[in-house]
Amino acid sequence: MIILLLGSGGREHTFAWKMAQSKRCSRLFIAPGNAGTSTCGENVQIDPLDFNAVGRFVLENKVEMVVVGPEEPLVRGIWDYFQENEALKNIPVIGPSKAGAVLEGSKAWSKKFMQRHKIPTAAYREFTAAELESGVEYLRQHPLPIVLKADGLAAGKGVVICEKHKVAEQEFRDMLDGKFGAAGERVVVEEFLTGIEFSVFVLTDGKTYKILPEAKDYKRIGEKDTGPNTGGMGAVSPVPFVDDTMWQKVEERIIAPTVKGLRKEKIVYKGFIFFGLINVGGEPYVIEYNCRMGDPETEVVLPRLKNDLVQLFENCAKGTLGRVRIRADKKIATTIFLVSGGYPDHYEKGKVMSGLDQVKGSLAFHAGTRRQGDEVLTHGGRVLALTSLGKDLKSALRKSRRNAKVVQFDGKYYRRDIGKDLEAL
Ligand code: AMP
Ligand code: GLY
Numbered sequence: 001m002i003i004l005l006l007g008s009g010g011r012e013h014t015f016a017w018k019m020a021q022s023k024r025c026s027r028l029f030i031a032p033g034n035a036g037t038s039t040c041g042e043n044v045q046i047d048p049l050d051f052n053a054v055g056r057f058v059l060e061n062k063v064e065m066v067v068v069g070p071e072e073p074l075v076r077g078i079w080d081y082f083q084e085n086e087a088l089k090n091i092p093v094i095g096p097s098k099a100g101a102v103l104e105g106s107k108a109w110s111k112k113f114m115q116r117h118k119i120p121t122a123a124y125r126e127f128t129a130a131e132l133e134s135g136v137e138y139l140r141q142h143p144l145p146i147v148l149k150a151d152g153l154a155a156g157k158g159v160v161i162c163e164k165h166k167v168a169e170q171e172f173r174d175m176l177d178g179k180f181g182a183a184g185e186r187v188v189v190e191e192f193l194t195g196i197e198f199s200v201f202v203l204t205d206g207k208t209y210k211i212l213p214e215a216k217d218y219k220r221i222g223e224k225d226t227g228p229n230t231g232g233m234g235a236v237s238p239v240p241f242v243d244d245t246m247w248q249k250v251e252e253r254i255i256a257p258t259v260k261g262l263r264k265e266k267i268v269y270k271g272f273i274f275f276g277l278i279n280v281g282g283e284p285y286v287i288e289y290n291c292r293m294g295d296p297e298t299e300v301v302l303p304r305l306k307n308d309l310v311q312l313f314e315n316c317a318k319g320t321l322g323r324v325r326i327r328a329d330k331k332i333a334t335t336i337f338l339v340s341g342g343y344p345d346h347y348e349k350g351k352v353m354s355g356l357d358q359v360k361g362s363l364a365f366h367a368g369t370r371r372q373g374d375e376v377l378t379h380g381g382r383v384l385a386l387t388s389l390g391k392d393l394k395s396a397l398r399k400s401r402r403n404a405k406v407v408q409f410d411g412k413y414y415r416r417d418i419g420k421d422l423e424a425l
Contacts (some may be wrong), residue, residue, distance in 0.1 A: 001024050001025060001064045001065060001192070001310065001314075002024060002026060002027045002061065002062055002063050002064050002065075003019060003027070003028050003029070003063065003064065003065045003066075003067060003310070004035075004054070004055055004057065004058060004061075004063045004065070004066045004067070004069045005019070005029070005030045005031070005033075005041070005066075005069060006031055006033060006048035006066065006067070006068050006069055006070070006073055006078075007027065007030075007033075007048060007055070007068070007069025007070045008030075008032050008033055008034050008037070008069075009034070009069065009070070009295050009367045009368075009380075009382070010296055010297075010298070010299050010337070010365045010366065010367035010382065010384075011069050011070075011292075011293055011294070011295035011298040011299070011367045011384045011399070012033065012034075012037060012069040012070075012184060013033075013034060013036035013037050013040070013366045013367070014298045014299050014302045014303075014304070014311070014365050014385075014387075015067060015069060015293075015298065016028060016030055016033070016036075016037045016040035016041055016309050017036075017040050017307045017365070018126065018305070018309045019041075019067070019309050019361070020232060020306075021042075021309050022308045022310035022311065022313060023074065023308075024308065024310040025135070025312070027042075028040060028041030028042070029041055029042050029044050029057075029061065029063065030042070030043050030044070030098065030202070031043070031044045031045070031046040031047075031048060031054065031057070031201045032044070032045055032046060032048075032313070034366045034367065034368070034369045034370060035044075035115065035225075035366050035369040035377075035379075036364070036365060036366025036369060036370040037366070038164045038293065038371060042194050042359055047387075048068070048069075048070065048072070049072060049073055049076060051073075051076075051078055051081040052062055053089050053093075053414070054066070054073075054078070055081065055085060055087075055335075056159045058088060058091060059087055060148045061375070063091065064091065064127075065091065065092050065093075065094065065314075065317065066078075066082070066091060066092070066093045066094065066308075066315060067094045067265070068093060068094060068095035068124065068271070068292070068311060068318070069201060071101065071104050071105070071153065071290060071291055071292045072153065072261060072294060073099040074095045074096055074098070074100075074104075074271075074291050074292065075098070075102070075104065075105035075153060075291070076100045076207075077097075077098035077101075078093060078100070078219075079093045079095055079096060079097045079098065079100075079101075079268070080098045081190065083097075084333040085268070086382065089301070092138045092270075092313075092317035093270040094270065094271050094313050094316060094383050095270075095272075095291065095292065096267075096268065096269040096270065096271045096291050097267065097268040097269065099267045099268065100262060100267045100268060100269035100271075100291060100310075103288045103289040103290075103291055104288070104289055104292070105152065105153060105239070105290040105291070106151050106152060106178045106186075107150075107152075107158075107188045107288070108151045108176060108186050108188055109127045109151075110123070110289050111124050111126070111188060111260060112163070114266075114286060115238075116261065117257045117258065117260070118257065119181070119254055119257050119258060119261075119286055120254070120283065120284065120285045120286065121286045121287075122147070122190045122191040122285060122287075123145075123190070123192040124170065124188050124189060124191065124192050124193040124273045125138060125171075125188075125189050125300065126151070126160075126186055126188050127176070127186070127187050127189065127281075128176070128185060128186050128187075129176045129177075129185065131419075132176055132360065135172060135176075135187070136169055136172065136173075138189065139168050139169055139172055139189060140165060140169070141314055142165075142189065143191075143192075143260060143301065144162075144163060144192075145161050145162055145163050145190065145304070146162045146163050146165075146168040146174055146190075146192065147159065147160075147162075147189070147190040147191070148160045148162060148171055148187055148188070148189060148190075149188040149189075149190060150175050150176060150179075150180040150184040150185075150186075150187060151183060151184070151185065151186035151187065151188060151252040151328070152180070152182060153183055154180040154181075154183040154184070155157065156229065156231055157229075158180055158183055158184070158336060159217050159229075160175075161192065161296075168305045170371070170416065171274060172187060173291040175187045176307075177186060178216070180371045184211065187409070187423070193278050193280050193285055194270060194280065195215045195279045195281065195285075196214070196216075196241060196278065196279050196282040197277065197279075198215070198216045198241075198242055198277055198278075199215050199216065199217060199256070199274060199275065199276055199277070199294050199297050200212055200214050200254075200274075200275040200277055200394045201213075201214070201215075201249055201257050201272060201273070201274050201275070201293060201294070201297070201301060202255055202259070202272070202273050202275075203271070203272055203312060203316055203321065204259050204262075204264060204270065204271070204272075204316070204321070205270050205315065205316045205317075205318070205319045205320070205322075206262070206268060206269050206270055206319065207319055207321075207322065207323040208259075208321050208322045209255060209265070209273075209320070209321070209328040210312075210324055210326050211251070211255065211326065212235070212305065212326060212328075213237045213238055213300075213301050213304045213305065213328045214237060214238055214239050214242050215235050215236065215237040215238075215239065215294065215297040215300050215301055216235060216237075216422070217232040217233075217234070217235040217294060217296055217297055218232065218233045218234045218235065218415060218418050219231075219232055220233070221233065221339075221343070221344060221415075222415075223415050223416060223417040224347060224417060228344055228345070229344070230339070230343065230382070231295060231296075231338075231381070231382055231416070232294070232295060232296045232297070232337065232382075233296075233337050233339070233345075233383075234296060234334070234335055234336045234337055234400075234414075234415055234418030234419070235294075235297050235299060235300045235334070235335050235418075236300060236332065236333070236334050236335075236393065236418070236419045236422055237297070237300040237301055237304055237332070237333045238304075238328075238332065238423070240393075240422055241279065241422075242279075244321045245282075246279065246282070246284060248404075249265035249283065250275075250277065250282050250284045252364045253284065254277070254284060254286060255273075255275065255278030256274060258273060258289075259273075260389075263384070268321075270316050270317060271291065271316070272291070272292055272293050272362050273289060273290075273291065274289065274290035274291070274292060274293060274294050274297075275289060276289070276290065277334055284390055287423040290292075290424070294335055295309055295367075296335050296382075296385050298307055298408065299333075299335040299363075299365050299385045299387045300333035300334065300387060301333075303327070303329075303333050303363060303387055303389060304328045304329040304333050304389070305328060305329075305330065306327035306328065306329060307324070307327055308328060311324075317390045326376070331390060331391060331396070332387040332389070332390055332391075332393050333387060333388070333389050333396060334387070334388055334390070334393065334396040334397050334399075334400045334418065334419050335365070335385045335386060335387040335388075335400060336377055336385070336386050336387050336400040336401065336404050336406060336410050336414050336415065336417075336418050337382050337383075337384070337386075337415075338383050338384045338385075338386070338409075338413070338414050339381055339382050339383055339402060339413050339414065340368070340378055340380070340381050340382075340383060340409075340411055340413070341410075341411025341412070341413055342396045342411070343381035343382065343413070344381060347381055348409070348410075349368070349377070349378055349379050349380065350377050350378065350379070351377060351378040351409040351410040351411060352375055352376075352377060353369065353377065353378060353383075353384075353407065353408070354407070354408045354409070354410045355406045355407045355408050356376060356384075356407055357403055358406050358407075359386065359403045359406055359407065360406075362386045362387060362388040362397045362399050362400055362402075362403040363385075363386070363387040364385075364386055364403070364407070365384070365385040365387060365423060366383075366386075366408075367380060367382045367384060367385060368380015368381060368382055368383045368396075369383060369384065369385055369411050377410050383409065383412075384407060386404055386407070387400065388400040388403070388405045393419055393422060393423055395424065396419075397418065397419045397423075399419070400417065
């Protein structure tokens with residue numbers, strides 16, 4: 001099967017690495033990819049948001065399946081674009097329709113969806129610019145901290161947790177005044193939940209679903225979870241505090257009603273659902289949905305997955321996931337992200353990387369990298385994820401940390417405490 005994978009991050013290098021291992025994959029293209037994906041298949045310089053260019057490439061190269069890594073093409077409707085085109089409609093796109101991707105694309109919509117299907121989530125209200133004054137009134141009465149969420153996609157920056165009413169009011173006004181563009185035309189004001197977060201992933205064919213290994217990611221830039229939020233600085237799978245009782249609650253109260261709810265509302269969804277969850281005193285709540293896999297969670301989930309990923313995607317497209325049994329390695333996987341100095345704010349690109357060929361005992365998944373001649377250069381904030389498997393957390397972390405020292409580039413930074421909180425449990 002000839003496959004086209006869309007995206008260019010660590011998640012996509014991990015997908016490409018896993019799909020390239022499948023006998024069912026005869027040729028793999030990645031658009032646009034990075035220096036790592038070019039070792040698994042052929043990078044092609046196409047923007048995943050340019051649907052006409054994607055469609056043309058698919059037809060010219062006899063692509064038989066399209067796998068979508070990031071959310072934006074899904075939220076903008078790449079699935080629907082294929083469906084509406086006679087020549088493309090029989091080529092499966094792994095990822096939800098536009099109507100399904102709205103689970104991630106609109107926080108207000110997803111909150112209403114959870115209410116309709118009685119899925120546990122934080123209490124909230126939503127406001128538009130026309131309701132600014134009543135919103136401000138509401139904020140003034142709201143207990144602290146206050147969680148403000150721009151409704152639409154805002155490159156991971158649309159959630160602000162405010163410790164003071166004055167700050168919340170200003171932020172609320174700024175959001176409704178266009179701070180995040182159209183994403184902030186509607187703002188969700190949410191109750192703050194206290195607990196430990198974890199991520200759960202399912203692949204669904206719209207009828208049934210298969211649960212993949214869970215993971216925990218580390219979002220803050222600084223050690224001990226301090227400083228601004230990032231795309232993710234590292235991850236661990238499995239998560240020790242997610243025991244059988246918790247799994248049962250997650251499946252009964254969250255996963256099953258979500259898949260059933262989508263089906264009941266006749267929303268076409270054949271792809272990943274990422275549940276961002278929080279454990280509040282033993283009870284799971286949904287913090288957010290994403291319509292794709294997580295990054296860096298994919299870098300610890302897929303190395304533990306024993307199934308053939310291409311076969312899983314074929315089952316997903318055909319609606320035969322019910323036949324599949326997911327098999328996961330019992331080993332622990334950890335990943336540590338090397339990032340560019342200054343990330344998540346201003347950082348420089350184009351730094352020469354060295355030591356990549358000396359990585360031993362870990363998988364090096366590229367994110368922001370680019371090949372130039374014989375050299376690999378940094379090309380983004382998050383640069384390289386070093387994933388290790390171990391019989392326990394300690395041995396996996398030891399390998400990821402050792403290799404984090406081996407790879408060098410000017411300005412390199414990484415968190416040395418990934419997984420430490422879990423070691424203490
Ligand atoms: P999101 O962009 O929706 O993933 O939110 C970013 C982060 O904000 C989450 O990972 C949580 O750490 C935090 N967050 C979002 N909503 C809440 C909430 N209701 N209570 C506590 N923390 C939250
Ligand atoms: N690691 C969080 C995300 O992919 O959204």
